[in-house]
Amino acid sequence: MAITAVLLLSSLGFLAITAQAQDCSRPVGDNMDLKGNDILLTSFPDGITVTFACNTGYVSAGGSPSVTCTAGSWSPVQMKCQRNNCFSVEDVQDGQVEYHPGTEFGDKAVLICNPGYMPVGGGKLTCGSKGWMGRLPVCEVTQCDSPPVVEYGSFSPVKDLYEYNEVLQYTCKKDYTPVGSRQLHCSDDGTFKPEPPKCIKVECGDPEIPFGQWSSGARPPYGYLSNVTLQCNAGYKMNGTATVMCDLNSQWSPGLPQCVLGYEESK
Numbered sequence: 001m002a003i004t005a006v007l008l009l010s011s012l013g014f015l016a017i018t019a020q021a022q023d024c025s026r027p028v029g030d031n032m033d034l035k036g037n038d039i040l041l042t043s044f045p046d047g048i049t050v051t052f053a054c055n056t057g058y059v060s061a062g063g064s065p066s067v068t069c070t071a072g073s074w075s076p077v078q079m080k081c082q083r084n085n086c087f088s089v090e091d092v093q094d095g096q097v098e099y100h101p102g103t104e105f106g107d108k109a110v111l112i113c114n115p116g117y118m119p120v121g122g123g124k125l126t127c128g129s130k131g132w133m134g135r136l137p138v139c140e141v142t143q144c145d146s147p148p149v150v151e152y153g154s155f156s157p158v159k160d161l162y163e164y165n166e167v168l169q170y171t172c173k174k175d176y177t178p179v180g181s182r183q184l185h186c187s188d189d190g191t192f193k194p195e196p197p198k199c200i201k202v203e204c205g206d207p208e209i210p211f212g213q214w215s216s217g218a219r220p221p222y223g224y225l226s227n228v229t230l231q232c233n234a235g236y237k238m239n240g241t242a243t244v245m246c247d248l249n250s251q252w253s254p255g256l257p258q259c260v261l262g263y264e265e266s267k
């Protein structure tokens with residue numbers, strides 16, 4: 001009696017499972033999902049037809065988007081969803097468009113201008129579900145303006161705009177020495193390169209040494225590259241270099257010599 005009851009119960013359970021199995025569970029397809037409110041369902045009754053739509057960024061490459069639930073299983077999905085391809089952008093004047101990494105959904109297009117041209121306005125494009133989004137810049141002839149200002153210095157020529165590769169020449173005011181490149185050019189990014197020189201005031205003090213004096217060479221004020229030759233008094237011998245040069249640090253280079261007692265005067 002007990003055994004019969006168990007058998008009866010389990011066959012009822014079996015029937016319940018097979019009756020439920022007539023429904024279909026949620027259908028799946030590559031890069032697609034159900035359209036509309038069907039997306040909210042978890043179980044689908046026998047005989048129902050539902051329709052797929054490609055996911056964002058994917059487009060149908062053909063085939064029926066609908067599937068039908070028959071006796072617990074779905075008919076095969078015919079539709080294929082492939083990543084949207086935006087294809088190449090139209091040719092651009094004075095530049096090339098580069099694609100990173102390609103022309104499909106999510107990829108980027110960047111404008112690279114030819115040498116002597118620079119991008120103005122716009123930005124990168126992004127491939128969306130309906131084509132390229134954004135606006136590319138246009139390539140315009142490179143020009144530079146506002147040359148760097150150098151303290152105690154000036155440049156020529158003075159203009160509002162400079163052409164690509166045009167050269168600027170820097171000079172320093174009197175008593176100032178240019179350190180660095182004196183020539184700059186208008187580079188392809190619309191700025192002057194390299195860095196402008198610095199104008200440094202170089203003035204060395206009197207090359208005074210005990211038991212010695214100026215012998216020949218430059219006279220004060222001692223500017224950059226002034227050379228002075230020193231000599232020792234009678235009875236003193238020179239230790240060091242007789243001729244010294246005023247360097248950029250306003251120092252005598254390689255250093256002032258010494259006059260040492262007990263040696264004969266140097267020539």
Ligand SMILES: *[C@@H]1O[C@H](CO)[C@@H](O)[C@H](O)[C@H]1NC(C)=O
Nearest residue numbers: 218224225226227228244245
């Ligand atoms: C001073 O000497 C240095 C090195 O000998 C030389 O390069 C420089 O031109 C000289 N300066 C002048 C003003 O002649």
Ligand SMILES: *[C@@H]1O[C@H](CO)[C@@H](O)[C@H](O)[C@H]1NC(C)=O
Nearest residue numbers: 238239240257258259260261
């Ligand atoms: C010569 O000068 C060097 C460096 O300043 C010093 O070491 C040396 O003792 C000096 N020689 C004499 C004889 O004074």
